[in-house]
Amino acid sequence: MRAAVEISMYPLAGDYIPRILAFIERLNRRGEFTVSTNDLSTQIWGDLGRIMSVLAEEMARSSLDSPQVVYVMKVLPGISAPSGAAAT
Secondary structure, eight states: OEEEEEEEEEEOSSOHHHHHHHHHHHHHHHOSSEEEEOSSOEEEEEEHHHHHHHHHHHHHHHHHHOSSEEEEEEEEETOOOOTTOOOO
C-alpha cells in the first residue's frame, strides 16, 4: 500500500543537528522513496511496509549514538507522492 509518513526526530542530549542531518541523509541514500525535508519534519512517500521497516532500522541505528531520542510520526495510508515531487 502506498503511504506518506511525516517524521520529526528530537535528540534529547548532545549536539542534535548532526544527528538529525545524518538520519535524514541515510533516508535519502536509500533511493527507494520520495523524501522531502523542511525545517520541521521529513516527509517520505512510498510503500508503507517498506517505509516502516526502514524507519525501524534507522531509528535503531540512531539510538546507538543518541540513546535518548523522541520521534513524532504521522502516517497517511493510501497517499501517493504529490505530482512533481522529486524522488531522492
